[in-house]
Amino acid sequence: MGNRKFKIYRGDNTKGELVDYNCDVTEGMVVLDAMHRIQADDANDMACRWNCKAGKCGSCSVEINGRPKLACMTRMNEYSPDETIMITPLKSFPIIKDTVTDVSWNYKQNKRIKPFSPSQNKNNTEKGLVMQQVDVERTQHFRKCIECYLCQNVCHVIRDQGAQDKFVGPRFMIRLASLEMHPMDDADRIPAIKEDYGSGMCNITRCCTEVCPEDIQITDDGIIPLKERVVDRYFDPFMILFRKIFKK
Amino acid sequence: MLDISEIRQIEFDVLVIGAGGAGLCAAITATKESKKVGLICKSLLGKAHTVMAEGGMAASLGNVDKRDHWKIHFRDTMRGGKMLNVWRMAELHARHAADRVIELEQWGAVFDRTKEGLINQRNFGGHRYPRLAHVGDRTGLEMIRTLQDYGIHKDIDIHMECTALDILKDESGKVAGVVCMYRETGEFIIFKTKSLILATGGGGKAWEITSNSWEYTGDGYAMAYEAGAELMDLEFNQFHPTGMVWPPSVKGILVTEGVRGEGGILKNSEGKRFMFDYIPEKFKNETADTEEEAARWLAGDKDARRPPELLTRDVVARAINAEVKAGRGSKHGGAYLDIASERSAEDIKKKLPSMYHQFKVLAELDITKEPMEVGPTCHYFMGGIRVEADTTMSTVDGLFACGECAAGMHGANRLGGNSLSDLLVFGNLAGMGASKYAKELSEMPKFSDEDAKRIIRNATSILNREEGENPYLMHESLQNNMQNNVGIIRTDSELQEGIKNIENLKEKNKNVKANGSSQFNPGWHEALAMRNLLITAEAVARAAHLRTESRGAHTRDDFRDESEEWYQYNIISKKGEDGTMQVIKERRKDADPELERIANATLEDLEAEVAEERKS
Numbered sequence A: 001m002g003n004r005k006f007k008i009y010r011g012d013n014t015k016g017e018l019v020d021y022n023c024d025v026t027e028g029m030v031v032l033d034a035m036h037r038i039q040a041d042d043a044n045d046m047a048c049r050w051n052c053k054a055g056k057c058g059s060c061s062v063e064i065n066g067r068p069k070l071a072c073m074t075r076m077n078e079y080s081p082d083e084t085i086m087i088t089p090l091k092s093f094p095i096i097k098d099t100v101t102d103v104s105w106n107y108k109q110n111k112r113i114k115p116f117s118p119s120q121n122k123n124n125t126e127k128g129l130v131m132q133q134v135d136v137e138r139t140q141h142f143r144k145c146i147e148c149y150l151c152q153n154v155c156h157v158i159r160d161q162g163a164q165d166k167f168v169g170p171r172f173m174i175r176l177a178s179l180e181m182h183p184m185d186d187a188d189r190i191p192a193i194k195e196d197y198g199s200g201m202c203n204i205t206r207c208c209t210e211v212c213p214e215d216i217q218i219t220d221d222g223i224i225p226l227k228e229r230v231v232d233r234y235f236d237p238f239m240i241l242f243r244k245i246f247k248k
Numbered sequence B: 001m002l003d004i005s006e007i008r009q010i011e012f013d014v015l016v017i018g019a020g021g022a023g024l025c026a027a028i029t030a031t032k033e034s035k036k037v038g039l040i041c042k043s044l045l046g047k048a049h050t051v052m053a054e055g056g057m058a059a060s061l062g063n064v065d066k067r068d069h070w071k072i073h074f075r076d077t078m079r080g081g082k083m084l085n086v087w088r089m090a091e092l093h094a095r096h097a098a099d100r101v102i103e104l105e106q107w108g109a110v111f112d113r114t115k116e117g118l119i120n121q122r123n124f125g126g127h128r129y130p131r132l133a134h135v136g137d138r139t140g141l142e143m144i145r146t147l148q149d150y151g152i153h154k155d156i157d158i159h160m161e162c163t164a165l166d167i168l169k170d171e172s173g174k175v176a177g178v179v180c181m182y183r184e185t186g187e188f189i190i191f192k193t194k195s196l197i198l199a200t201g202g203g204g205k206a207w208e209i210t211s212n213s214w215e216y217t218g219d220g221y222a223m224a225y226e227a228g229a230e231l232m233d234l235e236f237n238q239f240h241p242t243g244m245v246w247p248p249s250v251k252g253i254l255v256t257e258g259v260r261g262e263g264g265i266l267k268n269s270e271g272k273r274f275m276f277d278y279i280p281e282k283f284k285n286e287t288a289d290t291e292e293e294a295a296r297w298l299a300g301d302k303d304a305r306r307p308p309e310l311l312t313r314d315v316v317a318r319a320i321n322a323e324v325k326a327g328r329g330s331k332h333g334g335a336y337l338d339i340a341s342e343r344s345a346e347d348i349k350k351k352l353p354s355m356y357h358q359f360k361v362l363a364e365l366d367i368t369k370e371p372m373e374v375g376p377t378c379h380y381f382m383g384g385i386r387v388e389a390d391t392t393m394s395t396v397d398g399l400f401a402c403g404e405c406a407a408g409m410h411g412a413n414r415l416g417g418n419s420l421s422d423l424l425v426f427g428n429l430a431g432m433g434a435s436k437y438a439k440e441l442s443e444m445p446k447f448s449d450e451d452a453k454r455i456i457r458n459a460t461s462i463l464n465r466e467e468g469e470n471p472y473l474m475h476e477s478l479q480n481n482m483q484n485n486v487g488i489i490r491t492d493s494e495l496q497e498g499i500k501n502i503e504n505l506k507e508k509n510k511n512v513k514a515n516g517s518s519q520f521n522p523g524w525h526e527a528l529a530m531r532n533l534l535i536t537a538e539a540v541a542r543a544a545h546l547r548t549e550s551r552g553a554h555t556r557d558d559f560r561d562e563s564e565e566w567y568q569y570n571i572i573s574k575k576g577e578d579g580t581m582q583v584i585k586e587r588r589k590d591a592d593p594e595l596e597r598i599a600n601a602t603l604e605d606l607e608a609e610v611a612e613e614r615k616s
């Protein structure tokens, strides 16, 4: 595939620039491979995060030609041979160095969420929880999340409106959805979803769903049903009571 | 001049290094008994190796086949480990795995379900029954996320992207703390602690073709070794039979054994299903010998025996290797792994979604239509830090180890799925053991400032040197050396060559140089890891040279059989008085007769015994 041109952001939060690199690219290479080659040959101290190299850990999130992506799952042959490939850090988070950003805000959001609270009913047995596959499928779908934070990066509520203290972001909305839809979870998070986690801030642009490398239907399967539950609760308390009692 | 009082210090009762399944589990357990618990990891929380595990965790829950029992899990584990496992560890694991899996579910894990609504279990190599609790092919993600989401609500002081450099001890030789460095800033910090748990995982990054990430540089082995602890069984490196072989940039990335568990078959370039030719004598009675019987087994016939593709990993890896050597390899030098002809496209996407995705993106191949190409990849360390089974304490007071960095549980070869359950069982025991030890210490052991200074100076001199060796190139030459001389099939002369090269690299490493500043500088991090990789590689190569037999994952071309004599011994590596590595044979403790009886019983007898036990 020959020699290819790259522009990679080098610097920190205060100053930095796009630096030109060249790299020989062979068949099957992904963008992360090229970054590693450049690092080993020309830029020993260039920071980048990665772990699994197979789209399983969500460490290698960057923006490639302006689009948020996993560097380890983006093949070089997605780009035309004469195209210069620009690699920059995620825009919504402070830059630590080069393509590495400070994502600690996300870890703080998770801590705010009330964890799984198993109900102690007859389906909590010595052999574990009794739940049917169909009833856990939704929750499992959300639990595919690899915490790459690409969705957090593109959500305009976080990115442009700076509402980082009012909205937990799409990643944690689906964490909440996975708990709310867990057939054996007892906690009630609906008031907090409205008041603390900011479900009302999301205006369903679906940008988050578009970038999710795990194809999680963040908006349609997660956020919208949560919004509905919130609306139900505050419009029709009897409906809620009814549902709680008959919840499987 | 460096002044230690200017370096930040934090005190703990129990400090855990490593936030994979083992480390998280240990830290969570420790909070039950200890007040001040800390946890540090090299990458971000939730990204440790455990996240990559695919197939599942083994436990004799008996949800799919009621005949399962800890005794049969124990027997499978010992036979898989070629009887070299520490008996008591294999017993503890088999007895407690099921409880730990059920506990994980209470903490939030959502496993795939059986028709009755219980945790589903799948088949895996070497396991008599469907035994692996799983979530599609992303079980590790489920495990680490569950522990993470549960653990952040316990009182654990977590430090991410923080690298432990070396262990501090007091005058009497007890653990006193550890010197660490924040990767982001390059700032040093000293954690003082009464007990220290290593849960740092393995060292597969010493090989070129590997399923392991940059984190697996054997830091735990090297830190323990430098602190005077004993390492054991390091010659046993598991080469997983099915890593990707094409394209070159993904060489080594794992293809889960779950593919074979779900019915995938191995073929050579002639289209022959070759595993029938490689069934070892010991497993003949328990393995299907015709394609017809294997097909019945896949269809769920409980009387049919298991297909030979599900023999233990050492056997399958050697078979693929032999086929390739005989000129019957696949296009790019591996074997064909075919699930497309065995299962419907819908089933494959449902049971193996991440494999489907991985091949689609990385190899532009649709596994529901075409066979995959696979070959052996360095995967797992059975050996590691020698520990006492019930407490997980190493031979250094106050130093504990669990998970992949500890030795003994898996003997000469690990069964798939036995690692994730090992993390839960021994993570739990380590958390308890370390808490108990810390409680019994009346005061915090004191380290010497000189030791701390030396550790920091060693680290900073890599940056301060005017010129020196490029750490990336050093790492590449170590990987070539291990791949070529200390690989899957070993010989005396190659091992000697390997050791010689490691000695040369050690010399060069004294002069390793990283450019740039101390802030998030991967070149510096790579250079710091070189010492650990070299200690690990040396211990592997020397132990492999000493063990003149083939057993489990350790295969010597010049000593092709298991030897009765070597069955009696472990190999221990330890830092000698003169600073060089001492590698010695040490006689194993006698087995508990009851455990020995169970391990050597025939399957029929054991099944009958278990059935009888259940009746009464």
Ligand SMILES: Cc1cc2nc3c(=O)[nH]c(=O)nc-3n(C[C@H](O)[C@H](O)[C@H](O)COP(=O)(O)OP(=O)(O)OC[C@H]3O[C@@H](n4cnc5c(N)ncnc54)[C@H](O)[C@@H]3O)c2cc1C
Binding pocket: B017, B018, B019, B020, B021, B022, B023, B040, B041, B042, B043, B048, B049, B050, B051, B052, B053, B054, B055, B056, B057, B058, B139, B140, B162, B163, B164, B165, B199, B200, B201, B202, B211, B212, B215, B219, B220, B254, B379, B380, B402, B403, B404, B405, B416, B417, B418, B419, B420, B421, B423
């Ligand atoms: C691709 C793949 C698939 C697998 N599939 C399965 C499977 O299906 N079933 C199964 O049972 N096993 C499987 N395994 C094996 C299993 O996943 C690992 O053995 C296991 O996860 C190791 O867990 P651990 O807790 O010991 O260490 P890890 O999860 O590797 O964690 C190590 C931790 O130590 C930290 N660390 C290391 N060095 C330092 C240092 N110097 N300072 C600070 N922190 C440090 C790291 O940051 C990390 O947090 C698989 C392995 C791989 C690679």
Ligand code: SF4
Binding pocket: A154, A155, A156, A157, A169, A170, A201, A202, A203, A204, A205, A206, A207, A208, A209, A219, A223
């Ligand atoms: S759909 Fe909602 S959460 Fe997703 S990007 Fe748009 S505003 Fe953000």
Ligand code: SF4
Binding pocket: A058, A144, A145, A146, A147, A148, A149, A150, A151, A152, A170, A171, A174, A208, A211, A212, A213, A214, A215, A216, A218
């Ligand atoms: S929901 Fe998708 S995009 Fe968001 S963090 Fe998880 S995997 Fe990434």
Ligand code: FES
Binding pocket: A049, A050, A051, A052, A053, A054, A055, A056, A057, A058, A059, A060, A061, A070, A071, A072, A073
């Ligand atoms: S390195 Fe793990 S997702 Fe890219």
